[in-house]
Amino acid sequence: MILQSAWIIAKKEIRLLFKSTRRILLLFTTPLILFLVFAITIIMAVAVISTIEEPVEKPIEIFVIQDDGEINGTSWGVQFYTLLKTNNLTKDLHYTNKNVTELDRLLESNNFSILLYIPANFSEIINSSLPTQFFIYYDNTEIDNIRVVNYIIEVSLILNQQILFHYHGITNINRIYSTLKRTSIDSVDSTITAAEGFAASFITLIPLYAIMLLVIPSLSLVLISVTIEREQKTLESLILQPIRRRSIIAGKLLYGSILVCFNTMFTVVTIIALIALGYFIIPSSIKIEIVPILESMIRNAPLSVWIFLLYIIIGLILVSLLTITGAVFFSLVAKDEREANMVISALIIIPLVLTLLVAFLPVEEIDSVIQTILMFLPLLGYLFAIHISLVTGEIVFSAWLSLLAQLAWILIGIWVASRLVESEGILEISYKHLFRIRRKD
Amino acid sequence: MGSIAITTDRLSKIYDINRKNEVQALKDLNLRIKKGEIYGLLGENGAGKTTTVRILTTMIKATSGTASIFGNDIVTDSSAVRKLVGCLPQDAGLYEEFSAVENLNFIAELRGLYDEEKKSQITALIEMVGLEDRKNDRVETYSGGMKRRLMIARAMIGEPQVLFLDEPTAGIDVLVSRRVREIIKNLAKQKNITVLLSTHDMISAERITDRVGVLHKGVLIAEDTPSRIIQKYARDLNDLEDAVVNLIGWTGEANEVSA
């Protein structure tokens, strides 16, 4: 019964939507923005690429500083070096030996692609059955360097010793990626650097922008559809009909959900279309380099990455519903569109600002109880849970609870809105009156 | 004698103006309105006419007292009441971007009408209120009177047994006003629909109502056929307006109420 009238109301809203250019524009805001951004990016990329000459294939030069001495007639350092030169993965690389006296100068100048430093006590420590260390310094702005470093690590695993990484250049996505999958190779030093924490903070903001891009236009449309009933005085004739009054709420929610679905679908189609377009525009020399990297990233992504993606998607769905419910509730209370816009904008800005704060907060310093409480907040809690997951490298239990909390907030929102529409104050309500009517109920 | 369509029993309504002040908008209203009767509710601004209509159409709840429409209690059987009742609220509006047909379509679907039945009712209603040649234009291009006529049509979708019309002729020219009167009269006489009409238009009240009730500050102070009300209360002029003016006393007292 409720669903049937809800569908009639949602259908009416969709018909009304197409009666106004302003609302149609709102509906297509996200794809339009995306289209513009992508178009500009592609034009710029093409402009830049066309000025670059075809790169000359230049082998990466690996500087090796072998400072290890012999202990009992064997040098593990030499053995490691030999291993590198004979292993299938690394034997074709281009090695240049450097003297240990040059180490400081090289490190200071950063004038190298990859530098492998095997320290003086390497063998000595291994012989006393302790894990020893060697050092890899590299420029991580070059994707090729990262690939080669990964080869070296793989070969060094045979020795089962600890590696200390140092890189210069920018933090790149590959590092965040390995933080996320919590690289299980014991020998890799996986403590989070400040730069990585910073990157995690930026990633936390991505779902926030996804929410804004996908939900805000729908939110505005739902807001209009609710406040217009009051402004055009059609609410009265609506509640006069032989339908349950809460089906008005259901109808608006249904309309909002349809809008979000449509918007998401349209955005995805736009993105796919633009990627396809980009695929044809980008020169093949670059394609050859990028495609295998993407392929291997997808193929080698551990389960935890997929679970994390699933977590984000479920969360986005819940948060969209939550936002729509909030829009229905807060515009139901408002006396006109202006008032609703004011209140809802304020409510959207709060999580936005707080997320910026939370995302750059040193998480270790927040008490775990407060962390859990933060995760239970509507909207903000979900973003915070993502942030925690990125920083700790796993989806903690309370992060799943955070999703449940979002669901709970949706149900609370629907319940309160239904109570509101069924109370007789609904015809006269405004933010000024809200408190009085709640008190009377 | 036909059956009773509308019954109210000591119906009262008290509004909270703010935390301290209250207004008694309706006090111990007892009505018995027969099926097929056209009943006019008269009274000064703020007398409680709209409040009565809103309570009887289940829009708001009475503070005390009971009422029923064809035996269905307005509180406990509100959904049955809403099916039986059509209403033109005093301060109603239409979806401005929809045409007349689209506006009626939406309400018809909410009332469970589909396909042929829906179409034929809408066509008949649009013809009845004389909007055929504008029926596919957006309502925002209509004049105030055309909108009012469309709202009357909207109130009658789903063939309600009881019609509540809160000032149907407000802002309507004399020609249309006469036409609306005819529409209401025909409904009552031909389809045996009960009409409760609140109005300040004394000519309408005098010509088409079977009985009128005069509300003053929420109290029903007189109830009879228009001719007998005129007989009893008219002094200077022999019409309903004069009678009502004398009845509610156009004195400082009444000014207080409207202020």
Ligand SMILES: Nc1ncnc2c1ncn2[C@@H]1O[C@H](COP(=O)(O)OP(=O)(O)OP(=O)(O)O)[C@@H](O)[C@H]1O
């Ligand atoms: N929502 C409300 N809140 C508080 N008081 C109200 C409300 N609605 C009506 N009133 C008060 O109730 C009384 C009756 O109002 P009502 O609207 O029923 O009068 P009316 O007879 O329809 O008047 P009019 O001819 O002006 O339409 C008035 O004093 C009014 O101030």
Ligand SMILES: [Mg+2]
């Ligand atoms: Mg009134």
